[in-house]
Structure formats: C-alpha cells, structure tokens
Amino acid sequence: MADNLLVSDSLVHKIAAARELKSATQKKIITSFQKPIISFSLNIPGPNKNLQQYHKIYIAGYKAIMKMVNNNSWPLLFSHQKNNAAGFQLFLSINTDVKQLKIQSIKLEEKHPLGRIFDIDVLDNLGRAVSRKDVGFTSRTCLICSNNPLFCRRTNKHTLEETLTAINKITDSFFSSGELRKEVHKHG
Numbered sequence: 457m458a459d460n461l462l463v464s465d466s467l468v469h470k471i472a473a474a475r476e477l478k479s480a481t482q483k484k485i486i487t488s489f490q491k492p493i494i495s496f497s498l499n500i501p502g503p504n505k506n507l508q509q510y511h512k513i514y515i516a517g518y519k520a521i522m523k524m525v526n527n528n529s530w531p532l533l534f535s536h537q538k539n540n541a542a543g544f545q546l547f548l549s550i551n552t553d554v555k556q557l558k559i560q561s562i563k564l565e566e567k568h569p570l571g572r573i574f575d576i577d578v579l580d581n582l583g584r585a586v587s588r589k590d591v592g593f594t595s596r597t598c599l600i601c602s603n604n605p606l607f608c609r610r611t612n613k614h615t616l617e618e619t620l621t622a623i624n625k626i627t628d629s630f631f632s633s634g635e636l637r638k639e640v641h642k643h644g
C-alpha cells in the first residue's frame with residue numbers, strides 16, 4: 457500500500473496521457489488505412505512499465521506476433537512501435553478478416569509461455585474492439601487466481617507486489633529455460 461502512495465501525481469498523469477495517446481494512435485492508423493489493427497502491449501500494473509525485463513517480454517511478443525502475421529500470409533500495411541509511460545506498444549494495420557485476427561491472437565496469448573502477460577487487442581476498421589466473446593471464447597482469468605481479472609482489479613484482491621511477483625516468476629522461468637535450451641544446443 458505504501459508503495460502505491462509513493463507514486464507521484466505527475467506519473468499518474470503521464471500514464472493517463474500516454475493511454476490517451478495510445479487510443480489516438482489506434483484511431484489515426486485505422487482512419488489512414490481503413491483496415492483492422494492489432495494493438496499489442498503488456499499487462500503490467502503499477503508505475504514502472506518500461507523496465508529492461510519488460511522490454512524482453514515485449515520483444516518476445518513482437519516476434520511471436522510477426523511470426524503469426526507471416527504464417528498466415530496476412531498483408532501487413534503499416535507497423536509502428538512506441539515506448540512511453542503506458543509501456544511498450546506495437547500497432548499493426550493488417551488487411552485481413554478481423555475475426556481471424558482476433559482468434560489467432562487469442563490462440564497466441566493462450567499458447568505462448570509469456571502469453572498471460574501479453575495484451576493483444578484487435579480493433580475493426582471502424583475502431584471497435586473485438587472481444588473474446590465476439591469470437592466464441594470465454595474471458596481471460598486472473599494471473600494469480602481463477603477469477604475474472606476485472607473483478608480482482610475492482611476489489612483490489614491482489615497487491616501490486618503480489619502481481620509483479622507473479623509476472624516475474626513467469627518471466628524468469630521462460631528466459632532461464634530459454635538460456636538452458638541454448639546451452640543444450642551448444643553442447644549437444
């Protein structure tokens with residue numbers, strides 16, 4: 457709790473402004489290309505969204521998304537990356553069916569070891585967010601318990617520290633096993 461109180465007002469405002477900018481960027485890209493977009497960021501609560509360890513998660517997500525685009529032969533019209541108080545962000549304008557984009561993005565979130573930290577939003581050519589429900593999936597569950605994450609956020613069920621610890625645990629196990637794989641490859 458004390459940690460939360462130390463977050464300065466100016467940082468809170470910076471994050472709010474960065475979120476507004478993110479939404480404006482989404483709208484601008486949709487207006488320019490008139491096609492659906494993927495808007496990718498990380499589910500990292502709290503004031504520090506730009507740490508080096510989070511950049512590693514972002515890069516892993518970026519690579520997985522680009523691989524998904526290539527594997528599906530989706531025509532990529534525009535790509536833009538940003539890093540500000542709202543964290544690391546990727547915007548892609550893609551000329552394909554919006555529901556397919558959402559379905560494949562959900563599958564990526566569910567299959568990738570870091571997928572629970574990924575937040576892959578899909579918006580249609582009118583700027584409307586496509587929900588998991590729209591394409592026949594249930595809502596995501598909380599990183600820590602099995603509840604709806606909105607419920608946990610609203611009721612402050614978990615402390616910031618508890619959530620960041622859970623995120624670090626997922627991250628550490630992914631990157632340490634990655635290092636291990638490289639070692640095995642080198643020697644085997």
Ligand SMILES: [Zn+2]
Binds near residue numbers: 602
């Ligand atoms: Zn929870």
